[in-house]
Amino acid sequence: MTNRSHLRIRRPATPNTTRAIRHVLVAFLTAIGVDEDSRDDIQTAVGEALANAAEHAYEGTEIGQIELAVEVGENSLCVDVIDEGNFIERDRRPGRGFGLTIVRAIARDVSVDRRGGTRVRMVFDTGHLPV
Amino acid sequence: MDGELDLNRRAEIREILRVDAPGSPILVDLSGVMYADSTILAELLRFHKEAAEHAVPVALVIVARQFARLVQYAGLADAFSIFASVDEARENLLMGRQR
Secondary structure, eight states, X not given: OOOOOEEEEEEEOOHHXXXXXXXXXXXXXXXXXXXXXXXXXXXXXXHHHHHHIIXXXXXXXXXXXXXXXXXXXXXXXXXXXXXXXXOOOGGGSTTOOOHHHHHXXXXXXXXXXXXXXXXXXXXXXXXXXXX | OEEEEXXXXXXXXXXXXXXXXXXXXXXXXXXXXXXXXXXXXXXXXXXXXXXXXTTOOEEEEOOOHHHHHHHHHTTOTTTSOEESSHHHHHHHHHHHHHO
């Protein structure tokens, strides 16, 4: 059995933190051999999910945690963005963002699980990864 | 504006993207932006609407591939006048004024 790479980060859900988490993700993608174009796209999609969580998950409540979990497959990447707050789709707010539209345009599969918080799962095709 | 345009910089973006002089064309130079998320798209849409209400032509300069693709993924490629260089954008705005 091959031991595949993975990444897991858990931090307070603030805009500053989401930027830092995004930077760690890009460094991780570079380290495992994801090409630049795919890195850009994955950063874009995951950045939207992180921003959505930081902006809305803990609206009106004490700021909680946000978690990024990445599992590397042979030809794909599974990324979870998890919070313990409320899910509000930015797309549904008139004149606001395009978060999930962008995520869905990039990821091969997207699912949102709202049980006990929100888990946005995105699966990306990466081509063969050496790690 | 340059660097990373994300949630951290929404207030700054909102402050910068304002229509001050009705009728005068505006060139928004985003060539130094290395990363953008939908925060800037929402602000650009608001600004674009405000400019249209004042009959102000707007040209955007976007160079980073990530930013250009973000606009496409959001389905907004046709919503803005986007150029790959400041010269190109300026030329387009000048031609528009001569018509």
